[in-house]
Amino acid sequence: MGWKLKKSVVMVGMMGAGKSAVGKATAQLLDVPFRDSDAEIEAAANMTIAEIFARDGEDFFRKKERQVIARLLEETPSILSTGGGAYMSEENRRLISDHGAALWLDADLDLLWNRVRHRDTRPLLRTADPRATLRDLYDRRVPIYRMAEIAVQSLPGLSVHEMAGRVVEA
Ligand code: S3P
Numbered sequence: 001m002g003w004k005l006k007k008s009v010v011m012v013g014m015m016g017a018g019k020s021a022v023g024k025a026t027a028q029l030l031d032v033p034f035r036d037s038d039a040e041i042e043a044a045a046n047m048t049i050a051e052i053f054a055r056d057g058e059d060f061f062r063k064k065e066r067q068v069i070a071r072l073l074e075e076t077p078s079i080l081s082t083g084g085g086a087y088m089s090e091e092n093r094r095l096i097s098d099h100g101a102a103l104w105l106d107a108d109l110d111l112l113w114n115r116v117r118h119r120d121t122r123p124l125l126r127t128a129d130p131r132a133t134l135r136d137l138y139d140r141r142v143p144i145y146r147m148a149e150i151a152v153q154s155l156p157g158l159s160v161h162e163m164a165g166r167v168v169e170a
Helices: 019-030 037-045 049-056 058-074 090-099 109-116 130-145 160-169
Strands: 008-012 034-036 079-081 100-106 150-153
Touching (some): 008 019, 008 058, 008 090, 019 079, 034 037, 037 049, 049 058, 058 079, 150 160
Parallel strands (some): 008 100, 034 079
16 A cells, blocks of 8 residues: 556457456555546546447547547646556557556457357347457557557466456566
């Protein structure tokens, strides 16, 4: 305890990696602020992410995501969880490295699929073959996530609390 963040730690990684749950638990452990860009976007729009995608499209969502991340990074340093696509934007990566450090929560494809398969909240997975879509996103995104300053592997048997402990150590 008694931690004070000098810079934000930005959780990046695929959907289902546990960015929000582990980010929140880490912030509680360290007693520092926690923020979640998807939750902020939803609250501001008073709509779910799926509704925003359906009504306004992905480009609109990405614009909002960029604005929200920029604003949150300007505020008090926090543990900031972002949506899985946020780190794909070069502009976002620059903002993140200017204001903090990216922490990649690295989980393998089977673990991710098991976490997301029963949920209908991810608009990008509303395809004929969501498993293949997830694999495709994974293959394209992992090389970019590797640019993060810190990487922590998400292990299937660990609780959110244990994962938060790994994040603190990292
Ligand atoms: C997205 C991931 C989602 C959400 C949106 C797009 C992505 O967040 O931002 O559906 O591009 O991978 P989670 O990573 O929290 O699921």
